[in-house]
Amino acid sequence: MSFTLALVGRPNVGKSTLFNRLVGKRLALVDDQPGVTRDLREGAARLGDIRFTVIDTAGLEEATDDSLQGRMRRLTERAVEMADVCLFMLDARAGVTPTDEVFADILRRKNANVLLAANKAEGNAAMAGVMEAYGLGLGDPIPLSAEHGEGLPELYSALLPLSEKFAEREDEETPETNLDVEEDGEDLPEFTPPEKRPLQIAVVGRPNAGKSTLINRILGEDRLLTGPEAGITRDAISLKIDWQGTPCRIFDTAGMRKKAKVQEKLEKLSVSDGLRAVKFAEVVVVLLDAAIPFEQQDLRIADLAEREGRAVVVAVNKWDVEPEKQQKLRDLKEAFERLLPQLRGAPLITVSAKTGRGLDRLHDAILRVHATWNARVPTAALNRWLDGMIGAHPPPAPQGKRIKLRYMTQAKTRPPGFVVMCSHPDKMPESYTRYLVNGLRESFDMPGTPIRLHMRGQGQSNPYKGRRKKNAGALAKHLGKNKGN
Numbered sequence: 434m435s436f437t438l439a440l441v442g443r444p445n446v447g448k449s450t451l452f453n454r455l456v457g458k459r460l461a462l463v464d465d466q467p468g469v470t471r472d473l474r475e476g477a478a479r480l481g482d483i484r485f486t487v488i489d490t491a492g493l494e495e496a497t498d499d500s501l502q503g504r505m506r507r508l509t510e511r512a513v514e515m516a517d518v519c520l521f522m523l524d525a526r527a528g529v530t531p532t533d534e535v536f537a538d539i540l541r542r543k544n545a546n547v548l549l550a551a552n553k554a555e556g557n558a559a560m561a562g563v564m565e566a567y568g569l570g571l572g573d574p575i576p577l578s579a580e581h582g583e584g585l586p587e588l589y590s591a592l593l594p595l596s597e598k599f600a601e602r603e604d605e606e607t608p609e610t611n612l613d614v615e616e617d618g619e620d621l622p623e624f625t626p627p628e629k630r631p632l633q634i635a636v637v638g639r640p641n642a643g644k645s646t647l648i649n650r651i652l653g654e655d656r657l658l659t660g661p662e663a664g665i666t667r668d669a670i671s672l673k674i675d676w677q678g679t680p681c682r683i684f685d686t687a688g689m690r691k692k693a694k695v696q697e698k699l700e701k702l703s704v705s706d707g708l709r710a711v712k713f714a715e716v717v718v719v720l721l722d723a724a725i726p727f728e729q730q731d732l733r734i735a736d737l738a739e740r741e742g743r744a745v746v747v748a749v750n751k752w753d754v755e756p757e758k759q760q761k762l763r764d765l766k767e768a769f770e771r772l773l774p775q776l777r778g779a780p781l782i783t784v785s786a787k788t789g790r791g792l793d794r795l796h797d798a799i800l801r802v803h804a805t806w807n808a809r810v811p812t813a814a815l816n817r818w819l820d821g822m823i824g825a826h827p828p829p830a831p832q833g834k835r836i837k838l839r840y841m842t843q844a845k846t847r848p849p850g851f852v853v854m855c856s857h858p859d860k861m862p863e864s865y866t867r868y869l870v871n872g873l874r875e876s877f878d879m880p881g882t883p884i885r886l887h888m889r890g891q892g893q894s895n896p897y898k899g900r901r902k903k904n905a906g907a908l909a910k911h912l913g914k915n916k917g918n
Contacts, residue, residue, distance in 0.1 A: 438486070440520050442536070443533065521548065529569060548572070551575065553578060651674065717745050753785035839854050866886055
C-alpha cells in the first residue's frame with residue numbers, strides 16, 4: 434500500500450458508505466442516523482489500479498471538551514495528521530454549512546494533501562451544493578454518489594498523481610532484503626520473513642468491561658475510543674499489530690447485552706458485527722469485569738465461542754482495584770468450573786487494562802490455547818488410549834445390544850475433531866460421549882479447547898459392497914453371449 438487516505442467530514446455525509454465501496458465489502462456499519470461511526474477503521478482499498486489504505490473516521494463534531502463527542506473529534510484529528518491524503522466529504526444536498534467551513538480551515542493547517550468531495554450528488558437538486566463547495570478554497574470539488582458508485586473515475590483521476598508520488602517514496606524507504614554476504618564481510622542479522630496469516634484474536638464481553646482499553650494498552654497507544662460511557666464501540670474494529678513478536682489481528686467488538694434489552698436497530702447491527710468477528714477469530718478472549726464476573730450474559734458469550742469451535746481464554750479485567758485478590762481468585766476459579774464445564778481447563782487470566790499488568794500472561798495463554806487448538810494426535814496413540822478407556826468403563830448395552838467401539842482417528846484440527854467407528858452409533862448415550870471427550874482433554878493435554886467427537890457406523894457407506902457379485906454375473910452373461918456367436 435503506497436499511501437493512506439482518511440475520509441473525514443461531518444456526521445452522516447456518507448463516509449462509511451464510501452469506505453465500504455472502496456474496500457469492496459460491507460465492513461463499516463451504515464445507518465440513516467448520524468454518529469454511527471466512532472472508532473477509526475482501516476481497510477485495504479482499490480480504485481482501478483491504485484491500491485491504498487483507507488481510514489473511516491468518526492464525524493467531525495465541534496465539541497472540544499472531554500465529552501464523548503470531544504474524544505471522537507480528537508481521534509479523528511489524529512487520523513488526519515497520520516494520513517497521507519484526506520478526502521473532505523460534504524453533503525451536496527445540504528450545501529456548505531458553518532461547521533464545514535470550520536473544519537475546512539482545520540484541514541488546511543493539519544494536512545498538505547486535501548481533496549474535496551461533494552457526496553450525495555446524484556440528481557439536479559445537488560448541483561447547487563457542488564457549486565457552493567468551490568468557496569471553501571480546497572480546489573475543485575469531486576461530485577460523488579458513494580451509494581450508487583458515481584464519480585469514482587473522477588476520484589481516481591485526483592488520486593493518481595498523489596499515488597505516483599507516494600509510490601516513489603515507498604521505493605526509496607523500503608529496506609533492502611536478500612543481500613549477498615561477502616566472505617570477508619560481517620554477518621548480517623538474521624532476517625525473519627513476515628507472517629502471511631497473523632493470529633486472529635477477538636475480544637468480546639459485556640458493555641464497559643474494558644475491551645477497547647485493553648487493546649489500546651496492547652497497542653501502546655490510544656487508538657480506540659474509550660471512556661466511562663457503556664457501549665462506545667459499535668463496529669467490530671480489526672487492528673494488525675506485532676504483539677511481543679507475534680503477528681496478530683485483534684478484533685475489538687461492541688459490548689453484547691441480553692437479547693431482550695437490545696431494541697435499537699443500530700445496537701442489533703453492532704452485536705451481529707461482533708458475532709461475525711467471533712466466527713472469523715481463531716482465539717476468543719472473553720473479558721469479564723472483576724466486580725461483576727460470570728453474569729448470565731458472560732456465560733452466553735463464552736458458550737457462543739465454544740459452540741463456534743474457537744479457542745477460548747477468559748480474562749478478568751480491572752484487577753488493580755480488587756481489594757481481596759486471593760479470595761476473589763479462588764471464587765472465580767470455583768465459579769468458572771461450575772458454570773462453564775464445557776470450557777474446563779481453559780486459561781483464567783487476571784489483567785488490568787488500565788495499568789497493563791497481566792498482559793504478558795494473557796499473551797502466553799493465547800499462544801498456548803492456539804497451539805492446542807491446532808493439535809494433532811497420532812492414530813496409534815488414540816487407539817491405545819481408546820482401549821484403555823473401554824477397559825476402565827465399557828460402553829452401555831441399550832436393549833441388550835452391546836455397542837462396540839472398533840477404531841478411532843482424528844479427522845481435523847482447529848478445533849480438534851475425532852471420529853469413532855462403532856456399532857449402533859445412534860444408540861450411544863450423550864453421557865458416554867462426554868466421558869470420552871473429558872478423557873481426551875486430560876490424556877492429551879487439551880484443556881479448554883472445544884473438541885468435536887462423532888460416532889460413525891462402520892461399513893454403512895461402503896460403495897463397493899455387493900459390487901463383486903454383480904460384476905461376476907455381468908461377466909458370465911457377456912461370456913455366454915460371445916459363446917453363442
